[in-house]
Amino acid sequence: MDWQQELGLTWRIAKLRIAAQMQFQGSFLMQLFGNSIMTIMEIVTVVIFFQQFPALGGWTLDEVLLLYAMCAIAFEIADTMQNGLDLVPEQVRTGDFDRLLTRPISVYLQAITLDISVRHIGKTILAFGLFCWAWLRLDLALTSETLLLLTSAWICGIALFIAIFTLGAIVSFWTVGSIEVVNAISYGGSDLAQYPIHIYRRWFRTIFIWLIPIGFVIYYPTLIILDKPDPLGFAPIAPAIGPLLTIAFVALVSLLWRQGVNHYHSTGS
Amino acid sequence: MRIYLEIARLAIHQQLAYRAATLAGLFTNSVFGVILGSVMLGFYGSVEGDCVNGWSPDDAITLIWINQSLLVVMYLWGWWDVSRTIQTGAIASDFLRPISWYGLWLSRDFGRALPAIFLRMVPTLAIGWLLFDISLPATPARGLWFLIAVILGVWVSFSIRLLSNLLAFWLIDHRGLAAVWLTLTTFLSGMAMPIAFFPEPLRTIAELLPFQAVLMSPINTWLGKGDPLLIIAVQMIWIVALVILCSIALKRGERRLVVQGG
Amino acid sequence: MPSPDPIVSVTCLTRTFQRRRLHRGRFGALRALASRQSDTVNAVSDITFDIQPGEMVGYIGQNGAGKSTTIKMLCGILVPTSGSATVLGATPWRQRKQLAHRIGVVFGQRTQLWWDLPLRDSLHLLRHMYRVPGDRFAENLATAREVLDLDPFLATPVRQLSLGQRMRGDLAAAILHDPDLLILDEPTIGLDLLAKDRIRDFLRTLNRTHGTTMLLTTHDLGDIEELCERVMVIDAGRLRFDGNATALQHQFGGDIEIGVDVAHDQTIALANLPTGVTGEHLTASTWMFRFDRGLWTSGSAVRWLTTIAELRDVSINDGSLEQMIRDLYLSDKTSAHNVN
Structure with missing residues (x-):
């Protein structure tokens, strides 16, 4: 009950902040455009690669683009929702984080609404467009099974990416200048999951399959939908184990967040 | 001259102070080196022959890791220090200092870049060599040319950044521009793949732009692609050209500043 | 008046910090890169005091003397190394959220408001956050608008407010939920005389009409003169004086x-x-x-x-507080709790 009220309040804060942002139309549109061009160039890069090479790990251009879009949709939505967490390291450094602790609602929800940014909307729309385009080109059927796979992939993907971003904020409770490590995991994780995960070396992909289960959450649903050969052999268990590993990861991160806030309590700034 | 050395020395000290940031940065570069390197090898796995447009898999992997190692040295992204001084008006007092405005920023930038060569470039290349067995310069001469090209590359990068910062004289909000900028420079400098992979006419365009003088020039000297003297000469021409452009932009901007009253 | 429990009760409160040792001289930065030595600093050591309902207490000391550290512990932001504190019957760092409903906190150099939202929206959000009943909110907002003169900038985004306006907004935000205790860290820092007057006026009114207890840190002798009967002076983490404000000023103010x-x-x-x-x-x-x-x-x-x-x-x-505090340190007569 308490919990619902806090979520409602969070949504209220977010709405007001979005409304305030929309007022600077010029700069908002420019940012929307600027961010979209980044996604466009990434797609162009993939296309150019496929002009020189016929396939990537046995996957064609359309297949890789579908995987890219699957991952980008989850990542961009997560990135929009987590923006406030980006500000936590700076707030911890300057001591501004204090004020979140003088208020009677969840520190995490306050942190998430520190900055609400709609600038990723352009990228999210582009990713959806790319997804539909690749889906049509590949002539895939939308069955209840594929729908279930897509939904679970996106829900788990969003949760996973938000959890990774949270990890970044958590690290900053202990050390200054840590933001880059987390960028490596979050942006790196999304970059990595945009390509078929079997092209990576064993030790590397193991991390991103079992520890941070992006592989299970994005790669396998796509692989099953595309009906591609499964070089790693986890396809039968992936739909079940992906969500389970995601829940475990999210639980671990929320535990760490608590620890981090407690650490902040005990050290100050 | 002493004053510029002193500014550079201070900047070096600043860099050395961030131990955690250095380690974190190396981690990031390595992660992206592994990802982009794996993707590159994944693509090469799909072709029959060994070379694509004159680039062997070894060459391409080396390009990926050199790019990662030079990312912070070149610092092509996210440097808007000068545009901030324009927006706040602080630039007016910077002009009044008894030393060269250009020299001030250039020495600061070299103070930032030089320690990055030791703290970021060398370790990242070492990690790339350990993990991906990237090829080392075939001769000591190539290594030396590479170092020269890196230093000149920093200068080219600085000049490009300075020029784009000066746009703040005419633009009120540069955040959108920054995003477009980041994307274009990333792409045109050969960050993700050798320029040789680009389709025509994009390839010719990229070769005629200064961005290739930042990353491709050092890479080509390392791999022994092309005459190193020519590569260095092209970098120098770009430095001169960009300095001229910057000074024109600065003069016009200054006039604008005076007209608007800061 | 009956004598209820104190609003704030602090016993032997101590807080130490680890501070990274700085290396100087040639290769200093490189040595810092390699070593992890640190020193222990006592930010607050062994302080004890009570604050009774309705009191307005000035808490003064030089920068780094331990004022903010004490305040952070009383708000529940920071856990002490040892000692105990009870604020409104709760232990701040254990019951932070419950306590947050009953105290108001103002940090002079940091805003509690959302920088991109109009002041009005910020106040409404805080109303929901603290679950303030509609009539209480309306009444408190009306008082704040009148005494703090908020109307001219209620619709302005917080980032566009002047320091004085922002401070007034922050004060309004801090009292919407009828806190029993108001903790103010430098509430008048950097403000002009008019803004200072307005804020002091507001605090006095609040104290008189609601009986709100206040603890405020300040560098401004005027704040003490006009608001506080009682003053506590902290130096290097130790409480050096706790007593009547005029007595302190009379004795050391020149x-x-x-x-x-x-x-x-x-x-x-x-x-x-x-x-x-x-x-x-x-x-x-x-x-x-x-x-x-x-x-x-x-x-x-x-x-x-x-x-x-x-x-x-x-x-x-x-005379300035700084001068007064310096005189206080120089005199041998001082010890904690010497008056009262």
Whole structure:
């Protein structure tokens, strides 16, 4: 009950902040455009690669683009929702984080609404467009099974990416200048999951399959939908184990967040 | 001259102070080196022959890791220090200092870049060599040319950044521009793949732009692609050209500043 | 008045920090890169005090003396190394959220408001956050709008407010939920005289009408003079003085010095001055007067001066807190709890 009220309040804060942002139309549109061009160039890069090479790990251009879009949709939505967490390291450094602790609602929800940014909307729309385009080109059927796979992939993907971003904020409770490590995991994780995960070396992909289960959450649903050969052999268990590993990861991160806030309590700034 | 050395020395000290940031940065570069390197090898796995447009898999992997190692040295992204001084008006007092405005920023930038060569470039290349067995310069001469090209590359990068910062004289909000900028420079400098992979006419365009003088020039000297003297000469021409452009932009901007009253 | 439990009760509160050792000289930065030595610093050591309902207490000390650290512990932001504190019956760092409903916190140098939202929206959000009933909110907002004169900038985004406006907004935000205790960290820092007056006025009104207890840190002697009967002085983490504000000022504040410049045709007779006043003729039209703090305030002194001459210019040196605290340290008579 308490919990619902806090979520409602969070949504209220977010709405007001979005409304305030929309007022600077010029700069908002420019940012929307600027961010979209980044996604466009990434797609162009993939296309150019496929002009020189016929396939990537046995996957064609359309297949890789579908995987890219699957991952980008989850990542961009997560990135929009987590923006406030980006500000936590700076707030911890300057001591501004204090004020979140003088208020009677969840520190995490306050942190998430520190900055609400709609600038990723352009990228999210582009990713959806790319997804539909690749889906049509590949002539895939939308069955209840594929729908279930897509939904679970996106829900788990969003949760996973938000959890990774949270990890970044958590690290900053202990050390200054840590933001880059987390960028490596979050942006790196999304970059990595945009390509078929079997092209990576064993030790590397193991991390991103079992520890941070992006592989299970994005790669396998796509692989099953595309009906591609499964070089790693986890396809039968992936739909079940992906969500389970995601829940475990999210639980671990929320535990760490608590620890981090407690650490902040005990050290100050 | 002493004053510029002193500014550079201070900047070096600043860099050395961030131990955690250095380690974190190396981690990031390595992660992206592994990802982009794996993707590159994944693509090469799909072709029959060994070379694509004159680039062997070894060459391409080396390009990926050199790019990662030079990312912070070149610092092509996210440097808007000068545009901030324009927006706040602080630039007016910077002009009044008894030393060269250009020299001030250039020495600061070299103070930032030089320690990055030791703290970021060398370790990242070492990690790339350990993990991906990237090829080392075939001769000591190539290594030396590479170092020269890196230093000149920093200068080219600085000049490009300075020029784009000066746009703040005419633009009120540069955040959108920054995003477009980041994307274009990333792409045109050969960050993700050798320029040789680009389709025509994009390839010719990229070769005629200064961005290739930042990353491709050092890479080509390392791999022994092309005459190193020519590569260095092209970098120098770009430095001169960009300095001229910057000074024109600065003069016009200054006039604008005076007209608007800061 | 009955004597209920104290609002704040602090016993032997201590807080230490680890500070990274800095390396100087050649290769200093490189050595810092390699080593992890640190020193222990006592930010607050062994302080004990109570604050009774309705009191307005000034908490003063130099920068880094431990004021903010104490305040952070009382708000529940920071856990102490040892000792105990009870605020409104709760242990702040264990029952932070419950306590947050009953205290108001204002950090002078940081805003509690959302920088991109109009002040009005921020206040409404806080109303929901603290679950303030509609009628209480309406009443408190009306009071704040009137006394703090918020109306001209209620619709302005917080980032566009001047420091004084922002501070007034922050104060309004801090009292919406009828807190029993208001903790103010430098509430008048950087403000002009008019804004300071308005804020002091507001705090006095609040104390009188609601009986709100207040603890405020400040560098401004005026805040103490106009708001606080009781003052605590902290130095290097130790409580050095806890007692009556006028006593402190009387003892260590020195005289009030007022220089005046009078119209040309006027002169001031230095004979027969009232008690506690000494005067000195400096140049043709300027005089310097010293007023005994026990008998005069800067206000009453200026009022008296205006009755004896037509003043063209007045400069007041009312002593500074810093000076007073320095004098306090220099004197040997000090020990914690020496008055009261």
